[in-house]
Amino acid sequence: xxxxxxxxxxxxxxxxxxxxxxxxxxxxxxxxxxxxxxxxxxxxxxxxxxxxxxxxxxxxxxxxxxxxxxxxxxxxxxxxxxxxxxxxxxxxxxxxxxxxxxxxxxxxxxxxxxxxxxxxxxxxxxxxxxxxxxxxxxxxxxxxxxxxxxxxxxxxxxxxxxxxxxxxxxxxxxxxxxxxxxxxxxxxxxxxxxxxxxxxxxxxxxxxxxxxxxxxxxxxxxxxxxxxxxxxx
Amino acid sequence: xxxxxxxxxxxxxxxxxxxxxxxxxxxxxxxxxxxxxxxxxxxxxxxxxxxxxxxxxxxxxxxxxxxxxxxxxxxxxxxxxxxxxxxxxxxxxxxxxxxxxxxxxxxxxxxxxxxxxxxxxxxxxxxxxxxxxxxxxxxxxxxxxxxxxxxxxxxxxxxxxxxxxxxxxxxxxxxxxxxxxxxxxxxxxxxxxxxxxxxxxxxxxxxxxxxxxxx
Numbered sequence: 001x002x003x004x005x006x007x008x009x010x011x012x013x014x015x016x017x018x019x020x021x022x023x024x025x026x027x028x029x030x031x032x033x034x035x036x037x038x039x040x041x042x043x044x045x046x047x048x049x050x051x052x053x054x055x056x057x058x059x060x061x062x063x064x065x066x067x068x069x070x071x072x073x074x075x076x077x078x079x080x081x082x083x084x085x086x087x088x089x090x091x092x093x094x095x096x097x098x099x100x101x102x103x104x105x106x107x108x109x110x111x112x113x114x115x116x117x118x119x120x121x122x123x124x125x126x127x128x129x130x131x132x133x134x135x136x137x138x139x140x141x142x143x144x145x146x147x148x149x150x151x152x153x154x155x156x157x158x159x160x161x162x163x164x165x166x167x168x169x170x171x172x173x174x175x176x177x178x179x180x181x182x183x184x185x186x187x188x189x190x191x192x193x194x195x196x197x198x199x200x201x202x203x204x205x206x207x208x209x210x211x212x213x214x215x216x217x218x219x220x221x222x223x224x225x226x227x228x229x230x231x232x233x
Numbered sequence: 234x235x236x237x238x239x240x241x242x243x244x245x246x247x248x249x250x251x252x253x254x255x256x257x258x259x260x261x262x263x264x265x266x267x268x269x270x271x272x273x274x275x276x277x278x279x280x281x282x283x284x285x286x287x288x289x290x291x292x293x294x295x296x297x298x299x300x301x302x303x304x305x306x307x308x309x310x311x312x313x314x315x316x317x318x319x320x321x322x323x324x325x326x327x328x329x330x331x332x333x334x335x336x337x338x339x340x341x342x343x344x345x346x347x348x349x350x351x352x353x354x355x356x357x358x359x360x361x362x363x364x365x366x367x368x369x370x371x372x373x374x375x376x377x378x379x380x381x382x383x384x385x386x387x388x389x390x391x392x393x394x395x396x397x398x399x400x401x402x403x404x405x406x407x408x409x410x411x412x413x414x415x416x417x418x419x420x421x422x423x424x425x426x427x428x429x430x431x432x433x434x435x436x437x438x439x440x441x442x443x444x445x446x447x448x
Binding site: 098101105108109110111115 | 249250252332444
């Protein structure tokens with residue numbers, strides 16, 4: 001509550017609030033400092049979400065105060081992956097259980113994820129960036145704006161070059177579409193130019209990047225996109 | 234006083250209050266083979282109503298009736314919850330419920346992580362509901378949460394599960410009425426029914442490497 005904002009100016013039309021006990025104004029950041037940029041990372045099972053998170057931790061972990069929330073259905077699997085690969089210390093990772101509904105936890109009932117983000121911020125101090133990785137889901141899974149600021153959707157070429165054409169909210173509306181595993185394209189007969197054309201048709205001006213995490217261990221185009229977001233905050 | 238539509242909001246499974254990630258002990262019992270079909274789910278839910286349903290309803294009603302008792306009620310629930318994993322689960326759900334409630338009403342200050350029934354009662358008071366009404370919401374939530382988890386964990390026919398919930402609805406009303414009638418009692422005299430097997434199951438569940446639900 002910040003009751004000082006309830007005071008009405010002398011030239012204001014006299015009025016009352018229907019519920020005087022409820023503050024109608026948006027809360028201020030607790031200490032006046034901007035909170036961390038929150039980026040959601042979604043996409044189908046096996047498309048490379050956790051590998052992308054690991055790559056971003058390697059690329060950005062030195063220059064930014066960074067933390068990760070994972071939503072894998074096997075609660076500790078992703079956190080273990082990040083720990084094993086030595087990309088992030090344990091206190092910077094929180095795992096959230098989703099009760100068999102990974103999309104619910106990132107879209108319809110975001111409470112457990114918000115609690116995890118807030119716990120990270122209160123235990124680690126001010127953060128620059130929090131990555132929220134969803135559990136593997138389907139092409140309709142998207143994040144709530146109440147949880148994240150920007151979202152990345154990760155698909156891979158081995159699902160076939162028809163995936164961008166199929167669309168769905170993830171492909172169509174994500175702030176960044178990542179098409180991963182481009183090194184596998186010749187082996188699975190996926191035509192990257194078809195994927196590029198279809199992604200442009202589905203996404204209009206929203207950006208799409210092609211990536212091979214097997215070859216680019218720092219996920220360079222994605223890390224650059226995030227640096228760009230932080231620069232304009 | 235608020236009307237039924239407000240009570241329905243509070244009891245709606247779509248309220249973003251973290252409940253979807255909790256099975257109320259069901260996942261451990263499914264894994265142990267004790268709950269495996271609609272009939273055994275019925276036994277589980279009746280047991281929940283008679284134990285945690287009665288306790289939750291009484292504490293939610295008590296908190297709604299007098300929000301100045303919330304801290305004492307919170308201690309009373311700690312004393313009635315021997316499993317640390319279940320205390321943690323109740324407080325996590327209380328915190329999430331409080332987040333949702335604060336967006337809707339002017340809720341009394343309850344600290345960061347009150348037990349779920351205390352948060353529910355305080356929300357109901359803020360919404361203008363009565364102790365009798367929130368007791369129904371509490372008892373109802375005690376069985377609808379694990380019923381939904383059973384549909385997801387066991388692939389049970391959702392119509393058969395809702396037929397079971399419809400049969401239990403009068404039981405739910407009776408438990409809520411009993412709980413509400415006692416809501417003015419001193420904290421130590423409020424219901425304290427428990428289920429030791431669920432306490433043990435919750436402690437095992439918390440150590441699992443792979444689990445789908447938070448509790």
